[in-house]
Amino acid sequence: MEKNANLKTHLEELIQLSETEFKYISSHFHLKTLKKNQSLIQVDDSVEHTYFVKKGLLKAVYTDENGKEHILQFAMENWWITDYQSYFTKTKAILAVICLENVELLALSYNDREKLCREFHSLDFFFRKKANSGYLALQKRMLMFLVYDTKSRYELLLSQYPSLYQRVSKSIIAAYLGVSRETLSRLDKKKVL
């Protein structure tokens, strides 16, 4: 079993790489481990890296002026996470990225990412496809907000990611769904009927 086996598998879902190429590419990633509740990115940080999740679960949160948290994204195994706004545009982070479990990440800097994309046309392709599917996923979420009521959104979320229910508290799910934890709690009751 290879060192960055899950990264390799992840890339090979979309592109083909020789052993040498993969070795070279993966040499630009560095391992980062954090414990539950530690923060990977804090508000106002300069965000140099994007992170491939080998293991664990994280959230990207925006904290509003009343101190209320809103979750923009979860990331579990084989997903990517960062404050993309900050990463792409070299502005200060407005999101925080926090570990919901102990995590193992592979960090890739912006400059290395762009360098690798220049060197390997296939990587440019890979990240284009990834960006497209990220866009579709977000659009799907947006549509869920526009079309469905809270209860349906909750059920759709759990049916799509059953493991979330085990891995995070309900307050966190509420912060993702955009409702108060009290309302979410009351929905749980209704569901049984």
Place this chain on the structure above:
Amino acid sequence: MEKNANLKTHLEELIQLSETEFKYISSHFHLKTLKKNQSLIQVDDSVEHTYFVKKGLLKAVYTDENGKEHILQFAMENWWITDYQSYFTKTKAILAVICLENVELLALSYNDREKLCREFHSLDFFFRKKANSGYLALQKRMLMFLVYDTKSRYELLLSQYPSLYQRVSKSIIAAYLGVSRETLSRLDKKKVL
């Protein structure tokens, strides 16, 4: 003034192309003109093309089981629009794309897009960057939904796209903001206070 001048300018915001290269690339686009209220894409269509907007304004709408319309995206000059879900995954369209004004579009087929991306590394780069900024824009909208109330979302929308207020009816803005047109109307009153 060149034929596809605005497309050229649009590409040159991110990449450099020789005159010959641009000629070749733009030969894969074909012009499509539609009148106000005509539909570019209908539900259940197979979506072969993505469209660059030369002129005019369109909406991408999802119609729910009660017949209520929800607007996922507007597209004005120099934006791209299609049902991306359908375009990328070769499934039937779940969105309709309708002209809110007379429009002039440049259509690019999926196969030509992929072909051009293979032939020109810079185009792969271009569409990767476009996908990234599209993702950021959608993320911003998602965040607005999570964080702000209806009134703030309305004001933020108008401050970002002042021309929308002139170009579309309030019912349509309501369908984008995710509120009923009555509620939006009552907000207009409050704003004056």
Place this chain on the structure above:
DNA sequence: CGCGCGATTGAGTAATTTCAAATCTAGTGG
């Protein structure tokens, strides 16, 4: 003048929020 469409207003209802209090649960130390 009158039609038609979008926008507004009113009234009643439904959903969600807030704040506070009560309950449950898992982990810790005696």
Place this chain on the structure above:
DNA sequence: CCACTAGATTTGAAATTACTCAATCGCGCG
């Protein structure tokens, strides 16, 4: 095994917000 605590979850009640449905208004156009 029990008591205790901190955090998460649930519940209650009042206040807010938005929705629906129906009626009305305003205005451009034939």
